[in-house]
Amino acid sequence: xxxxxxxxxxxxxxxxxxxxxxxxxxxxxxxxxxxxxxxxxxxxxxxxxxxxxxxxxxxxxxxxxxxxxxxxxxxxxxxxxxxxxxxxxxxxxxxxxxxxxxxxxxxxxxxxxxxxxxxxxxxxxxxxxxxxxxxxxxxxxxxxxxxxxxxxxxxxxxxxxxxxxxxxxxxxxxxxxxxxxxxxxxxxxxxxxxxxxxxxxxxxxxxxxxxxxxxxxxxxxxxxxxxxxxxxxxxxxxxxxxxxxxxxxxxxxxxxxxxxxxxxxxxxxxxxxxxxxxxxxxxxxxxxxxxxxxxxxxxxxxxxxxxxxxxxxxxxxxxxxxxxxxxxxxxxxxxxxxxxxxxxxxxxxxxxxxxxxxxxxxxxxxxxxxxxxxxxxxxx
Numbered sequence: 553x554x555x556x557x558x559x560x561x562x563x564x565x566x567x568x569x570x571x572x573x574x575x576x577x578x579x580x581x582x583x584x585x586x587x588x589x590x591x592x593x594x595x596x597x598x599x600x601x602x603x604x605x606x607x608x609x610x611x612x613x614x615x616x617x618x619x620x621x622x623x624x625x626x627x628x629x630x631x632x633x634x635x636x637x638x639x640x641x642x643x644x645x646x647x648x649x650x651x652x653x654x655x656x657x658x659x660x661x662x663x664x665x666x667x668x669x670x671x672x673x674x675x676x677x678x679x680x681x682x683x684x685x686x687x688x689x690x691x692x693x694x695x696x697x698x699x700x701x702x703x704x705x706x707x708x709x710x711x712x713x714x715x716x717x718x719x720x721x722x723x724x725x726x727x728x729x730x731x732x733x734x735x736x737x738x739x740x741x742x743x744x745x746x747x748x749x750x751x752x753x754x755x756x757x758x759x760x761x762x763x764x765x766x767x768x769x770x771x772x773x774x775x776x777x778x779x780x781x782x783x784x785x786x787x788x789x790x791x792x793x794x795x796x797x798x799x800x801x802x803x804x805x806x807x808x809x810x811x812x813x814x815x816x817x818x819x820x821x822x823x824x825x826x827x828x829x830x831x832x833x834x835x836x837x838x839x840x841x842x843x844x845x846x847x848x849x850x851x852x853x854x855x856x857x858x859x860x861x862x863x864x865x866x867x868x869x870x871x872x873x874x875x876x877x878x879x880x881x882x883x884x885x886x887x888x889x890x891x892x893x894x895x896x897x898x899x900x901x902x903x904x905x906x907x908x909x910x911x912x913x914x915x916x917x918x919x920x921x922x923x924x925x926x927x928x929x930x931x932x
Contacts, residue, residue, distance in 0.1 A: 586612060693725060
């Protein structure tokens with residue numbers, strides 16, 4: 553049964569990736585397909601665990617510390633087993649452990665999409681993955697969580713795929729099993745996204761990997777992926793906000809959120825740069841009448857130097873809310889958010905992101921629709 557599942561997943565992934573003109577051939581390494589839920593803006597990855605013929609649909613969470621799902625949601629696998637509190641696998645849980653006295657490995661599981669937590673139990677099963685080179689399997693640790701933890705997740709989602717820096721996150725586990733450098737490649741799009749624990753070169757080819765611009769990932773105990781932003785520019789004009797500012801990358805937040813004091817400066821500058829403002833449409837505060845995305849000036853995040861910028865423009869910047877009204881997909885995140893900037897899914901879409909965890913660097917480059925299928929990084 554397991555070999556049949558491997559062949560099925562391998563065939564599915566091969567057809568998905570090879571038939572898509574935006575993704576280079578061949579595709580190697582561990583690859584999971586990703587789609588966007590239209591109602592929540594969350595990104596859904598599909599995996600196969602154990603000897604069940606049913607896939608597990610998981611919300612992709614860049615900051616998540618582990619993979620978890622509701623094991624009572626209909627996914628039944630005879631190869632699933634639960635770990636004891638004294639097992640070596642349980643030692644990897646670290647600070648997530650609820651108690652060291654229990655016979656079972658109980659841990660605290662977090663739903664980062666809505667900020668709630670609940671008790672779960674550490675388990676192990678066989679993960680099947682696909683690649684063009686060959687399908688494969690590997691033992692995977694994950695948490696079984698109660699159904700109540702699914703609150704706020706996209707319809708049909710059974711849990712969360714945690715891609716953070718923790719020892720039991722998916723990238724960390726697969727790197728340990730394959731003896732490869734810890735790597736995470738992410739490409740978000742409405743229908744043909746990719747999560748991979750292989751390098752950009754393996755997934756998209758050598759030309760794509762050479763086109764990326766790199767910026768340092770900030771170190772720290774948190775599982776979040778954070779970069780420094782020296783300044784913010786609207787239509788080329790530098791905003792009067794104190795930097796550097798830390799910017800967290802998030803796949804569970806649909807739109808970029810700015811801390812309130814920063815957003816006040818930003819919104820004033822952007823309103824001056826664009827005419828024909830209209831009444832706001834929740835959750836957006838800045839809305840305009842416009843017939844084209846090109847009417848909206850670009851927003852630049854200057855990174856390790858003013859010469860290296862992450863440019864947000866066009867479809868990464870604007871949300872069409874109907875009736876000839878378009879709104880800016882950057883919102884006020886309040887005064888209490890941990891990072892001054894949280895970059896949401898809309899701003900990450902269309903970018904190939906290379907999280908080189910061994911070297912603490914993030915590479916980014918925007919995919920174009922040219923026949924050469926190259927990447928166009930924003931290095932100014």
